[in-house]
Amino acid sequence: MEAMAQPKYKGKRYRLDKPELLAPAGNLEKLKFAVHYGADAVYIGGQKYGLRSNADNFSFEEMKEGVEFAAKYGAKVFVATNIYAHNEDIEGIEEYLRSLQDAGIAAIIAADPAIIEVAKRAAPKLEVHLSTQQSTLNWQAVKFWKDEGLPRVVLGRETSLEEIATIKEHVDIEIEAFIHGAMCSSFSGRCVLSNHFTDRDSNRGGCCQSCRWKYDLFEDGREDAAGWVSEEDQLMQQAAPAPAPFKPGVTQIPLFQPQDNPFTMGSKDLCMLEHIPDLIEVGIDSFKIEGRMKSIHYVATVVNVYRQAIDSYMADPENYVLKPEWIEEINKAANRPLNTGFFYDTPDHEDHIYEPEEKAVPYDFAGLVMEYDEETGIAVIQQRNHFKPGDEIEFFGPDGTFFKQAVGRIEDQHGQELDAARHPLQLVRMKVDQPVRFFDMMRKRKN
Amino acid sequence: MSNKPELLAAAGSTAEVRAYLDAGANAVVVGEDRFGMRLPGSMTLEEIREAAELTHSRGSSIYVCVNNLMTNELSNDLPDYIRSLGEIGIDAVEFNDPSVLTAVKEHAPKVKLHWNAEMTATNYSTANYWGNKGASRVILARELNMDEVTEMKPRLELEAQVQIHGMTNIYHSKRRLVKSYMAHQGRPVEEGNLGKERGLFLIEAERQDEKYPIYEDMNGTHIMSSEDICILEDLHLLMAAGVDSFKVETLLKPRHYNEIVLRTYRKAIDTYAADPSSYAFQEEWLDAIREVQDPERELSFGFFYKEQVY
Numbered sequence: 001m002e003a004m005a006q007p008k009y010k011g012k013r014y015r016l017d018k019p020e021l022l023a024p025a026g027n028l029e030k031l032k033f034a035v036h037y038g039a040d041a042v043y044i045g046g047q048k049y050g051l052r053s054n055a056d057n058f059s060f061e062e063m064k065e066g067v068e069f070a071a072k073y074g075a076k077v078f079v080a081t082n083i084y085a086h087n088e089d090i091e092g093i094e095e096y097l098r099s100l101q102d103a104g105i106a107a108i109i110a111a112d113p114a115i116i117e118v119a120k121r122a123a124p125k126l127e128v129h130l131s132t133q134q135s136t137l138n139w140q141a142v143k144f145w146k147d148e149g150l151p152r153v154v155l156g157r158e159t160s161l162e163e164i165a166t167i168k169e170h171v172d173i174e175i176e177a178f179i180h181g182a183m184c185s186s187f188s189g190r191c192v193l194s195n196h197f198t199d200r201d202s203n204r205g206g207c208c209q210s211c212r213w214k215y216d217l218f219e220d221g222r223e224d225a226a227g228w229v230s231e232e233d234q235l236m237q238q239a240a241p242a243p244a245p246f247k248p249g250v251t252q253i254p255l256f257q258p259q260d261n262p263f264t265m266g267s268k269d270l271c272m273l274e275h276i277p278d279l280i281e282v283g284i285d286s287f288k289i290e291g292r293m294k295s296i297h298y299v300a301t302v303v304n305v306y307r308q309a310i311d312s313y314m315a316d317p318e319n320y321v322l323k324p325e326w327i328e329e330i331n332k333a334a335n336r337p338l339n340t341g342f343f344y345d346t347p348d349h350e351d352h353i354y355e356p357e358e359k360a361v362p363y364d365f366a367g368l369v370m371e372y373d374e375e376t377g378i379a380v381i382q383q384r385n386h387f388k389p390g391d392e393i394e395f396f397g398p399d400g401t402f403f404k405q406a407v408g409r410i411e412d413q414h415g416q417e418l419d420a421a422r423h424p425l426q427l428v429r430m431k432v433d434q435p436v437r438f439f440d441m442m443r444k445r446k447n
Numbered sequence: 448m449s450n451k452p453e454l455l456a457a458a459g460s461t462a463e464v465r466a467y468l469d470a471g472a473n474a475v476v477v478g479e480d481r482f483g484m485r486l487p488g489s490m491t492l493e494e495i496r497e498a499a500e501l502t503h504s505r506g507s508s509i510y511v512c513v514n515n516l517m518t519n520e521l522s523n524d525l526p527d528y529i530r531s532l533g534e535i536g537i538d539a540v541e542f543n544d545p546s547v548l549t550a551v552k553e554h555a556p557k558v559k560l561h562w563n564a565e566m567t568a569t570n571y572s573t574a575n576y577w578g579n580k581g582a583s584r585v586i587l588a589r590e591l592n593m594d595e596v597t598e599m600k601p602r603l604e605l606e607a608q609v610q611i612h613g614m615t616n617i618y619h620s621k622r623r624l625v626k627s628y629m630a631h632q633g634r635p636v637e638e639g640n641l642g643k644e645r646g647l648f649l650i651e652a653e654r655q656d657e658k659y660p661i662y663e664d665m666n667g668t669h670i671m672s673s674e675d676i677c678i679l680e681d682l683h684l685l686m687a688a689g690v691d692s693f694k695v696e697t698l699l700k701p702r703h704y705n706e707i708v709l710r711t712y713r714k715a716i717d718t719y720a721a722d723p724s725s726y727a728f729q730e731e732w733l734d735a736i737r738e739v740q741d742p743e744r745e746l747s748f749g750f751f752y753k754e755q756v757y
Contacts, residue, residue, distance in 0.1 A: 202757075218650065256632065
């Protein structure tokens with residue numbers, strides 16, 4: 001395999017020798033998968049103040065359980081409190097943040113000083129990480145937040161690798177950057193399309209992804225088009241009488257042809273898997289994966305791959321190679337085309353999605369390994385999606401378990417042969433070709 | 448804080464500054480498009496100096512919009528720019544990025560700071576936070592409703608500015624979305640041909656009556672609202688609440704239109720200030736605006752009376 005290009009930018013991490021892999025966890029079960037599959041930290045949403053009001057967010061009880069589970073792996077739990085608050089949200093912030101602290105949460109991710117200040121005062125054990133919603137792109141702004149006592153800033157997704165290097169040079173602080181997942185095509189927080197189209201407040205978790213809707217682009221054809229007037233025209237206007245009143249129904253010149261795909265603002269998803277050395281060497285402290293709404297299969301697959309890539313590089317940077325199977329794995333979880341965002345240059349026409357989207361992930365999470373008997377080679381599988389004898393399946397797990405086989409004879413817990421595993425969570429026994437472990441996953445290509 | 452609220456207009460040239468002061472504005476906001484965004488025109492330091500002299504000779508105020516989301520490169524250029532603005536003697540800088548706040552405090556300490564975070568300036572606590580950091584005014588989000596604005600006002604430790612007329616920005620991306628789309632279609636367009644002057648707009652598939660202006664400049668792609676805020680009928684509620692500054696957004700409007708709008712609000716403000724108890728809204732004021740209003744753009748109360756969910 002061809003040697004990787006040497007990373008161009010070198011920077012130092014603030015507290016960690018090895019970058020943290022930070023994964024999304026939409027609920028307690030996803031948290032467990034994320035941690036088991038290698039996340040050093042997970043971020044979740046609580047019942048309030050988060051930007052995913054549609055997710056099945058955590059209760060305090062679930063948070064405690066999540067924190068305890070993560071602690072066994074040495075992993076931390078962060079809570080996104082990343083809304084821009086309105087007056088009515090202010091009361092209650094203090095109580096909420098104290099409860100997070102009591103639940104053992106390590107940090108909140110916040111954008112609004114209304115929340116940040118309360119955390120500093122009322123829940124001092126909670127670290128405050130500045131959310132990407134603040135669109136922080138420059139070192140002086142980063143320094144401002146450091147001086148405010150924040151140990152970490154999540155940069156705006158518009159920051160390039162070179163800019164991160166400069167920030168690292170000037171400010172000794174943890175830098176967290178998104179490395180994988182869906183992206184706002186706007187500056188995060190600077191979009192109220194949802195508010196205008198559906199009266200749903202995007203900055204309080206109501207985003208309905210209007211940027212991915214279909215639009216047509218026109219040019220205003222009228223001569224007295226409202227808008228910009230050149231300096232010369234202004235001088236003319238001063239001498240001339242007022243322009244004629246607007247005429248309704250004047251020309252709209254379409255800037256598309258009937259066969260064209262409609263205009264849309266939807267971005268391809270971010271994937272930095274092929275650039276792990278650059279991310280590590282520039283000194284990014286935390287590698288963040290997007291997707292609190294994503295499936296267990298997605299979270300486990302993506303975390304698993306990045307875990308292996310990061311560990312492999314850290315163990316031996318000189319001889320690091322990007323394994324083709326990692327890319328294959330990532331593609332099994334991808335539900336949109338991928339790109340590298342702003343890390344290397346400003347996205348252009350190849351970085352947006354104009355074609356009708358095929359959102360379907362090609363694979364299903366078919367089953368979860370609960371037990372494995374080394375002597376017989378029989379595994380007990382908890383059903384997560386329909387499968388039956390003859391189906392081509394893959395097993396994968398943390399630390400690189402991976403093999404393919406066909407489903408052979410399957411039987412229920414009483415040894416009764418089954419023609420298919422039909423029922424969610426039903427326990428099924430089957431022979432596997434290689435050893436598996438508790439919490440390894442079984443996936444199946446969709447038909 | 449005077450009793451009479453300020454009437455503020457965005458201006459893109461010295462000629463516009465003059466015209467809008469003549470029409471009744473007693474404050475203007477200008478800027479240069481490297482540092483400020485969504486300006487009706489980009490003005491050099493020399494032009495800003497000229498505009499400042501003119502504005503101050505009328506006893507009015509001039510603010511400079513420096514609301515860009517700064518890159519390292521831009522933030523390096525801030526000290527010189529801010530120092531020059533301080534030397535010119537402008538009255539305030541509108542900022543969003545903390546790097547601008549730091550630069551103003553260091554390099555032009557006499558210049559006031561107006562916190563302008565557009566859609567993210569949504570509560571009194573955060574406004575007061577920036578007040579403690581040195582801001583003397585908050586420019587409130589256009590997505591707030593009337594109750595939120597009026598309830599907020601007594602809890603604010605700094606001045607409040609509210610946009611009362613014109614369009615608002617509803618989406619800002621660093622990406623060149625129109626340029627990318629045209630390239631995707633195989634009909635690439637030359638650089639600089641997708642700006643404000645082009646009159647581009649979007650129509651969403653299920654909202655055929657709504658035209659959303661879109662344009663690109665060095666700061667990326669901007670999409671604007673399909674309606675124009677017009678709070679004229681209920682301006683007295685904001686005046687009674689003690690809002691300190693009323694902004695007329697002049698962006699993407701002909702000067703003649705803006706002049707009529709400013710004259711109308713001037714009349715309403717003066718009438719109210721003369722005797723709040725006998726103040727009554729006059730339908731003919733609104734008629735004057737309706738007459739020049741683009742019929743394809745609705746005059747609306749924006750979010751003042753909308754219920755938003757999430």
